[in-house]
Amino acid sequence: METEIKPLVAEFLAERGLTLSEEKTMITNINDGFDFLGFNIRKFKNQILTKPSKPAQKRFLAKVRTTIKSNKACKQESLIRLLNPMITGWGNYYRHGATRDAFHWADHQMFNALWQWAKRRHSKKGKRWIADKYWHVAKGNGWHFTSYFKKPNGKQDSLTLKNLSNIHFIQYTQIKGDANPFDPEYDKYFDQRETQKMLVTLKGRNSLLYLWKKQDRKCPLCGMPIDRVSPWNVTEKVVNGKIQRSLVHDKCYKQFRKQQN
Structure with missing residues (x-):
């Protein structure tokens, strides 16, 4: 070598x-x-x-523990909102690898950190009381760190901490050995690969998937593809009394708003 x-x-x-x-x-x-x-x-x-990798696991858990310790007095709902994007982002990055053991271990470490957070808030209460207050059976699928709260309209709602163990493994599709992203001959091949990745990104979000397909997978403002590379968002406007939603690139929308003003 x-x-x-x-x-x-x-x-x-x-x-x-x-x-x-x-x-x-x-x-x-x-x-x-x-x-x-x-x-x-x-x-x-x-x-x-x-x-x-071990260092990557340690960095992730250090970030989680720091977030938990820095929010000792916040509401459970607020803490979950802080942690869920971290868990989702880290889990999605590694979901193509052999992650079962690492994900289970990380979930256990997060439980320990949250248990200490809950005990610190109610030092005079027993373990059963603390568990019943912060951990609930979510959708019949075991005990989860779940917050029940009322929305501004008075309706009851809940928010559950995401588990890394629930992020499903997705087998990575290998690239053809001779495929070159800079060769026009393979444009269609790489477009198909990107489409498959976007379908995974939008899985479970049927309304966004519908919009993406309806727009022919393109931003209506610039005509370029809506993909996982460029940040995008959902916009709404009223047309003939009806709300019309679109997926547009963040950059395009900002330029559009600037021109409107």
Whole structure:
């Protein structure tokens, strides 16, 4: 590897005006594995597995614990709203890997942190009282950290902390070996890949999926694709007395509003 493959890679990059960083380049046995972009990539028996790396798990849990400790006096509902985006984002990033053990372990660590948070608020109450106040059976699927509250209109509502263990594994579709995103010949192929990824992103959100398809997957303001790369949002306007919703790029909408003003 050191004498054959590495020089070839360096030569390949040099032709494109790039250099191979000696500091960041490591040659290791695949059985020992290595960390890359938050993943640990390693060969177990006869297959290559990608798992959340130990440092990545520690960073995530440190962020969660800091958020919990920094909000000792806030409402349970508010704490859940702070934690849910963190859990969803981290879980979705790793959902293509072998995450079962890591997700279960992280869920357990978060439970411990939340239990300490609840005990600190009610130091004179017993364990059963604390559990009954903050943990409830959600949709018949076990005990969850759930808050019940009233909305401004007076109706009862609830909010449940997301579990990493409930984020389903999605097998990553490998890219064809000869596919080149800069070759027009493969434009259709990469468009199809991006469409599949967007369908996963919008899964369970039927109204957004309907809008996306209705708009031919494009922003009505600039005509460019609505995808996972560029931030987008839902806008509403009244047309002939009816509310019309659209998916538009954030940047396009800001420019549109500036022109209107």
